[in-house]
Structure formats: structure tokens, C-alpha cells
Amino acid sequence: MSRSRAPGWVPNQHGAWAMLASPLAVGILAGGPAWVHLPLAAFWFVGYFAFFATTLWLKARRRPRYWPPVRAYAVAAGVLGLVTLAMQPRLMVWAPLFALPLGVGLWAAAARRERELLSGLATVVGSGLMTVVAYAAGPGTDLSRAWLLALVQFLYFGGTVFYVKSAIRERGNRRFLLLSVAAHAAATVVVLVFSPWLALVFLVLTVRAALVPPLGASPKQLGIGEIASTVVVAVVSLLTV
Known part of the structure; x- marks a missing residue:
């Protein structure tokens, strides 16, 4: 520097x-x-x-x-x-x-x-x-819709915190990996209440949370994936919530 x-x-x-x-x-x-x-x-x-x-x-x-x-x-x-x-x-x-x-x-x-x-x-x-x-x-x-959309953002980015940590700093930590998958699964159940299509997106993210960290993806690969998933979650939430 x-x-x-x-x-x-x-x-x-x-x-x-x-x-x-x-x-x-x-x-x-x-x-x-x-x-x-x-x-x-x-x-x-x-x-x-x-x-x-x-x-x-x-x-x-x-x-x-x-x-x-x-x-x-x-x-x-x-x-x-x-x-x-x-x-x-x-x-x-x-x-x-x-x-x-x-x-x-x-x-x-x-x-x-x-x-x-x-x-x-x-x-x-x-x-x-x-x-x-x-x-x-x-x-x-319609502030009730605004709060639902905010909830989707909370759940998605909250899952991202677990996902990225399980793939980098906590890589190899099986307990943390299971915690990350559980957090994603719980988010999927929550969004299923008000948007089945969005729940499908979160189900895919749950599978990703389980499969990608053990593969040893690079930070760049994780970042590219996060950009794509962020856009998908935003678009689907706007269309279905």
C-alpha cells in the first residue's frame, strides 16, 4: 500500500x-x-x-x-x-x-x-x-409487500454469509457446512409460504450450499455465482411476491 x-x-x-x-x-x-x-x-x-x-x-x-x-x-x-x-x-x-x-x-x-x-x-x-x-x-x-421483499433479501444474503464462510474460512468444517445447509433449507420453507417459485430458487441455493463448498471453488468463482443468484432472487421476488 x-x-x-x-x-x-x-x-x-x-x-x-x-x-x-x-x-x-x-x-x-x-x-x-x-x-x-x-x-x-x-x-x-x-x-x-x-x-x-x-x-x-x-x-x-x-x-x-x-x-x-x-x-x-x-x-x-x-x-x-x-x-x-x-x-x-x-x-x-x-x-x-x-x-x-x-x-x-x-x-x-x-x-x-x-x-x-x-x-x-x-x-x-x-x-x-x-x-x-x-x-x-x-x-x-403496500408496505406489507415491501417488508416481504425485505425478508427475501434478509434470507438470501443471510444464507450467503453462511455459504461463503463454509466455502472459504470454514472449508472442511462439516458442522458449519451442515449449519449452512440448514439455514438455506429453513429459508426455503419460509419463502414457500408466499412464493412457490421463489421457494424453488431457494431450494436450488440449498443444493448449492451443500455441494459447492466441498468442491473447493475459488473466491472468483463464488463471486460470479453470487452475482447470478442475486439477480435471479431479485427478479423472481419482484415478479412473484
């Missing part, structure tokens, strides 16, 4: 991009687009940049070298957040819901436990909530 540039400016967690884009896109498409979605989307992504930079700063025991991107992204996110609220003040009602997942993520970084399951699932919760926020920002009025 170049000493002339502080770390934290560019997030290196490639899997986070799908987790940012999918809930936002699903919420916008389900509820209908509005001008406020432009600053909201910018706030969402810049806010993630601020979160990522802050986690690095906390992990580094608040070393000054890690502070510049925290400051820059926090200010930018604050401005974008104010613009969003100026256009749609009622969105402020959703802000408290993000406090817990955000707090867990920052605590995990400070404790250097950001790779643990709790931290990953907390991130999933925060991500999925954007489905409802993006929906509420548009002209849509």
Missing part, C-alpha cells in the same frame, strides 16, 4: 456491492422510482464507504493515518442524508432501525471480530432494511 495514500478510501469487500445494490434496486422497482432515490442511492453508497473506512480506523486502534477517509466520507454522507431528508422528511422515521446493525458492525470492528457470524448477519439486516426505505421513498403504498 502506498504510503502517500491513507487506507480506507476504496472498499475491498467485493461481496458488499451486491448487498448494497440489490435491496436498493428491489425497493425502487417495487415501489416505483422518484427523484428522491437519486440522493438516497448516493447516500447509501457513500454511507457504506464511511462505514468501511470507520471499521478500518477502529481496527487500527484509531491511528491518524486511517482518519482522512472517515472524515471525508462521513461529511459527504451527512450532506447527502440532509438532501434526502429535505426532499422526503418522512424517511427520517426509518433511521432508528439502522442503529442496532450499525452499532454491532462498529463494535465488531473495534473488537476485531468483524469476520464472525454475528457481524455478517448484522450487516445483512442493515442491508435488507434499505428495501423498505427505498420502497417508502417512492409512490408505493
Whole structure:
């Protein structure tokens, strides 16, 4: 890493991009687009940049070298957040819901436990909530559908946390593999209640969770598969939920 540039400016967690884009896109498409979605989307992504930079700063025991991107992204996110609220003040009602997942993520970084399951699932919760926020920002009025779509995002990305961990950090851990398969199977049963077609997609993901990790897929192969499955889950959920 170049000493002339502080770390934290560019997030290196490639899997986070799908987790940012999918809930936002699903919420916008389900509820209908509005001008406020432009600053909201910018706030969402810049806010993630601020979160990522802050986690690095906390992990580094608040070393000054890690502070510049925290400051820059926090200010930018604050401005974008104010613009969003100026256009749609009622969105402020959703802000408290993000406090817990955000707090867990920052605590995990400070404790250097950001790779643990709790931290990953907390991130999933925060991500999925954007489905409802993006929906509420548009002209849509069926919040019950928005929450169902958010639930699909929770279940899918929650399964992804188990799946990727079972294929990389916990590869060879049979108990964790079984836990991952069980989590996918449970998600399949849940979505079967309101969307048989989506349940079929989750059934395929359950089979994938059982078969792929023991084969030793590379991170690149896992990433390509995740992009495809994220799109499929989003499209099928929009069409059938």
C-alpha cells in the first residue's frame, strides 16, 4: 500500500456491492422510482464507504493515518442524508432501525471480530432494511409487500454469509457446512409460504450450499455465482411476491 495514500478510501469487500445494490434496486422497482432515490442511492453508497473506512480506523486502534477517509466520507454522507431528508422528511422515521446493525458492525470492528457470524448477519439486516426505505421513498403504498421483499433479501444474503464462510474460512468444517445447509433449507420453507417459485430458487441455493463448498471453488468463482443468484432472487421476488 502506498504510503502517500491513507487506507480506507476504496472498499475491498467485493461481496458488499451486491448487498448494497440489490435491496436498493428491489425497493425502487417495487415501489416505483422518484427523484428522491437519486440522493438516497448516493447516500447509501457513500454511507457504506464511511462505514468501511470507520471499521478500518477502529481496527487500527484509531491511528491518524486511517482518519482522512472517515472524515471525508462521513461529511459527504451527512450532506447527502440532509438532501434526502429535505426532499422526503418522512424517511427520517426509518433511521432508528439502522442503529442496532450499525452499532454491532462498529463494535465488531473495534473488537476485531468483524469476520464472525454475528457481524455478517448484522450487516445483512442493515442491508435488507434499505428495501423498505427505498420502497417508502417512492409512490408505493403496500408496505406489507415491501417488508416481504425485505425478508427475501434478509434470507438470501443471510444464507450467503453462511455459504461463503463454509466455502472459504470454514472449508472442511462439516458442522458449519451442515449449519449452512440448514439455514438455506429453513429459508426455503419460509419463502414457500408466499412464493412457490421463489421457494424453488431457494431450494436450488440449498443444493448449492451443500455441494459447492466441498468442491473447493475459488473466491472468483463464488463471486460470479453470487452475482447470478442475486439477480435471479431479485427478479423472481419482484415478479412473484
